[in-house]
């Protein structure tokens with residue numbers, strides 16, 4: 001009932017557009033060769049079929065997943081759409097078909113290649129999103145706070161609630177340079193919109209002052225005897241440094257001290273006694 | 278003195294405190310106020326030593342009137358002194374916080390003038406943050422031993438977590454090295470905090486608007502390697518602290534030589550980082566893996582094995598319990614398999630409800646088999662090409678990097694291990710014969 005075909009579905013890149021593709025696939029009992037958004041489509045020998053975004057169809061698919069499969073499956077689908085999996089649309093389509101076949105058990109099939117690939121992609125999205133809760137750096141300009149990021153996954157929808165909650169009364173934007181979209185928070189509202197290009201303003205004296213102070217702090221808290229660039233890099237991969245205030249100031253410390261152990265110790269006192277009072 | 282110098286001096290003096298977590302409270306943002314707190318904790322950066330930077334960790338002042346031998350700020354040491362004004366520090370915190378540099382503030386202090394005076398300055402800083410700026414981010418404050426109970430209470434109501442550092446793992450060592458502090462000066466505030474936190478839970482149920490008292494609990498820290506206590510004693514103390522004072526965390530800090538005091542290790546000694554690392558691993562076993570302190574070490578084996586982590590060490594000594602069958606073993610036993618952590622255990626339990634697991638299935642759900650394969654079977658079978666013997670297991674457990682990391686001057690005999698490690702070698706090393 002789910003036959004392979006040589007057609008490529010073309011859609012507008014929106015989530016609803018993708019769900020409309022899913023609808024089409026179920027309607028024609030057909031597994032397209034690929035599903036691509038119009039801006040990332042390349043000339044190809046395969047036949048392409050334009051799928052119009054249809055809000056009602058999208059809504060039906062969304063409800064269907066939530067009710068007939070499970071809320072967890074819907075969660076995987078909405079988040080899976082934000083991942084950087086190279087064939088995320090097709091992967092999601094396979095997952096949805098499998099889901100309608102197997103019901104709510106589908107999320108437990110963690111050894112199935114499709115389910116596994118999707119869960120892995122979503123896990124990567126979640127990990128990267130968490131890193132951005134950490135590594136987003138704002139600069140203050142006269143109008144508000146500004147941050148630029150270059151994530152692999154589309155993290156803005158995942159990190160938006162956190163920052164909007166935290167900076168409750170602040171006007172701020174986070175620009176995603178990779179996917180050319182921007183989160184704008186203008187209390188009490190926020191939105192994510194496409195933005196072709198964005199040029200960060202020049203930092204003024206106050207902003208420069210706090211950047212320097214932060215750098216001073218960052219250098220001062222490193223313990224010389226424990227310098228460990230490898231550990232630093234594991235936790236904070238280099239690709240994030242480009243937009244992090246403290247890493248922009250200067251390169252990482254070069255000196256590496258090797259880990260060593262202390263000389264043997266002689267047992268003496270009674271720790272328990274200390275607490276018996 | 279300008280702000281740069283102050284910040285440099287007072288963060289430099291605070292950096293040896295290991296605790297920098299911001300976890301334990303969930304607090305949403307609120308209109309008209311600034312910030313929130315996430316229970317999972319958020320690190321914002323990693324310093325050149327690889328440690329997480331989550332909070333602005335500074336001292337209120339390093340002009341201490343006490344003379345603890347292991348401390349850089351002791352009155353007899355000739356170092357530049359600085360003190361923050363409460364408003365200055367509060368402003369700095371806010372500026373850093375809004376730029377997403379930090380989760381909040383970790384405020385400790387040397388004893389300026391008197392414990393009460395010091396405590397008052399800290400309270401004023403936190404009051405400005407909480408009341409004037411409506412700051413809802415994370416605050417960790419150090420209780421100053423010897424300060425008035427009322428002041429400690431007030432400090433507790435303004436912070437999320439409080440801690441009192443036990444500093445040295447025994448009374449004898451404290452007497453020798455921290456003459457101005459006594460065990461009661463340390464344990465008293467610890468007890469007060471515990472009671473405050475407990476009361477808090479009942480109060481919050483009774484009156485919805487009661488101000489929470491250090492809702493993220495309390496933690497402590499001890500210095501490892503400055504004094505002669507064994508790992509066994511340290512772990513016993515740690516376990517007791519968790520039980521008696523309901524601590525959330527015990528931190529260990531490898532001693533970094535700061536003076537030529539004859540009672541302390543020579544300045545040329547490097548900090549015992551590997552030992553600290555092993556202690557943290559043992560601490561995890563206590564907190565998340567259902568181990569008791571006595572299972573990890575005992576009086577006859579008082580030192581953690583430098584070659585392998587304490588969980589592997591335990592497994593090697595209890596080979597009779599292995600291999601375990603992945604498809605049927607209870608949770609507690611899965612948790613004890615080297616290489617299988619809390620997450621992997623969860624995934625195994627989940628996956629085996631639907632399917633019978635084999636080795637490729639295990640790999641697919643993200644269980645790393647490098648170590649685990651010597652301790653498990655899948656549907657009665659061992660992994661291909663693996664023979665389960667203590668020696669094979671041991672070889673797999675000792676990573677190459679670990680072999681390299683071992684310093685030559687302290688563990689000379691370990692050079693024996695450079696080629697093949699035998700069970701005997703490790704047993705020797707476990708029994709402290711090295």
Ligand code: SF4
Nearest residue numbers: 341343345348351387
């Ligand atoms: S009281 Fe604290 S700051 Fe003062 S010398 Fe002792 S350890 Fe150092």
